[in-house]
Ligand SMILES: Nc1ncnc2c1ncn2[C@@H]1O[C@H](COP(=O)(O)OP(=O)(O)OP(=O)(O)O)[C@@H](O)[C@H]1O
């Protein structure tokens with residue numbers, strides 16, 4: 654699996670001059686590689702992550718996964734591909750408050766799970782154990798700490814064993830110690846499952862845990878000095 658972005662540009666229309674956010678981002682990541690993306694607020698980090706995750710389209714330039722352009726797929730197939738192959742961890746975790754921890758982890762499997770319910774549930778339980786939430790599976794998100802909720806989001810992102818794991822400031826709301834723990838967990842699971850991992854973070858300390866680091870400057874990715 655290779656993730657390849659070539660001269661990706663993203664421009665947002667405004668009433669005046671269009672807003673040029675990404676101005677030619679190029680990036681190649683192979684399976685087993687992990688990248689931390691830094692850069693100032695508003696520089697386009699989330700925009701890039703959404704495009705790499707096929708949630709948003711580039712204005713120009715291409716994104717390919719395994720030499721295929723996912724944006725060529727019709728929308729239902731693209732959604733299926735995204736659900737199966739790409740794991741997202743968002744800053745504000747997006748857990749469903751009325752569902753238990755275990756149910757939240759299983760949400761991505763609700764479409765098309767065709768008779769594998771037991772295997773998926775066993776895997777969800779294993780993932781929750783792995784992120785240290787064995788005793789919390791029947792809790793609701795409101796009954797968890799911020800770090801625990803973030804760990805549920807990590808487990809959920811891994812339910813389909815994605816090839817590509819994207820995390821947008823997954824530790825943004827956490828104290829230093831919990832943030833490092835979540836980042837280390839992401840890296841460890843990434844190594845075990847041989848995914849491509851891209852994490853956006855504002856923390857230089859956290860970014861240093863990653864083998865590769867880039868910074869978004871003036872709409873382009875540059876190696877961190
Ligand atoms: N749908 C949109 N329409 C117009 N402008 C947008 C849209 N989405 C994002 N932007 C603008 O694009 C810029 C980059 O946004 P983005 O969310 O990618 O930044 P970021 O680097 O993730 O920032 P932060 O670190 O604060 O999360 C911002 O200036 C934002 O206002």
Ligand SMILES: [Mg+2]
Pocket residue numbers: 698699700821
């Ligand atoms: Mg952002």
